[in-house]
Amino acid sequence: MIAIKNLTFNYAKKQQPLFNELDCELQTGSIVGLLGKNGAGKTTLLKLMIGLLFPDKGDISILGHEPSKRQPSLLQDVFFVSEEFHLPSISINNYVRANAAFYPRFDKELLLRLIKDFELPETKSLQKLSYGQKKKFLISFALATKCHLLVLDEPTNGLDIPSKSIFRKVLAGSLDEDQLVIISTHQVKDVENLIDKVLMLDNGKFIMQKGLYEIGSQLNFSTVSSAEGEHILYSEMVPGGFRVITPQENGNSNVDIELLFNAIANGHENLKKYVQ
Incomplete structure (x- = not known):
């Protein structure tokens, strides 16, 4: 196409x-x-x-x-x-x-x-x-x-x-x-x-070209009470806790595109291997 x-x-x-x-x-x-x-x-x-x-x-x-x-x-x-x-x-x-x-x-x-x-x-x-x-x-x-x-x-x-x-x-x-x-x-x-x-x-480049299913199989998007922990790749404070991105351990997660965009746009190096 x-x-x-x-x-x-x-x-x-x-x-x-x-x-x-x-x-x-x-x-x-x-x-x-x-x-x-x-x-x-x-x-x-x-x-x-x-x-x-x-x-x-x-x-x-x-x-x-x-x-x-x-x-x-x-x-x-x-x-x-x-x-x-x-x-x-x-x-x-x-x-x-x-x-x-x-x-x-x-x-x-x-x-x-x-x-x-x-x-x-x-x-x-x-x-x-x-x-x-x-x-x-x-x-x-x-x-x-x-x-x-x-x-x-x-x-x-x-x-x-x-x-x-x-x-x-x-x-x-x-x-x-x-x-x-x-x-x-x-x-x-x-x-x-x-x-x-x-x-x-x-x-001037595409820093990500991926399907949402593939992203959701590699990364998990969730809301937690604390943003502490080595496994957390990115976090943002929201009412009631934090929206976080962590490595996917099993299954597939619904992708929070806005959270992912903010994480990548802010240059978080630990996400590069997942999106490139």
């Missing part, structure tokens, strides 16, 4: 590259979480993947296409929901009539169900909707395209608590096995129950 090899990119030639020989492979049938600190280049990487930016060096292949060529055969199979967007002054119905035909797998019945779930007004001008309503419509349209690649940049920003719950439900229930979803977010708690693989960017 996606193959990135030796990717190098920078906005200013005289500065240190934002990405330096970045490598990654992603397959269909998964929801991937793209994580990183502010300025790590998450949105830039997404734009490189879909051909809105061009690499300085290296190769990107999406469904066998080079995205920078912007070929219609690829564009009809990729949908990008940006954190910042503009929608025209037309109704939802008119937007769908104007744009659905560009996506051969478009599912009108799915769109109508999602619009109903999100309680969106079909005849009201998109410009008169709130930011959260606009975001819900774009997410609904993206899912209805049935594109093999869906790229969502901060999809839960602007959504209220009930809408975030609906987002998780509709995303989990609307995907086919031949689709790949990439979610870039800082709101990890909003999507951690959906994600099955984590990519973490830092200093």
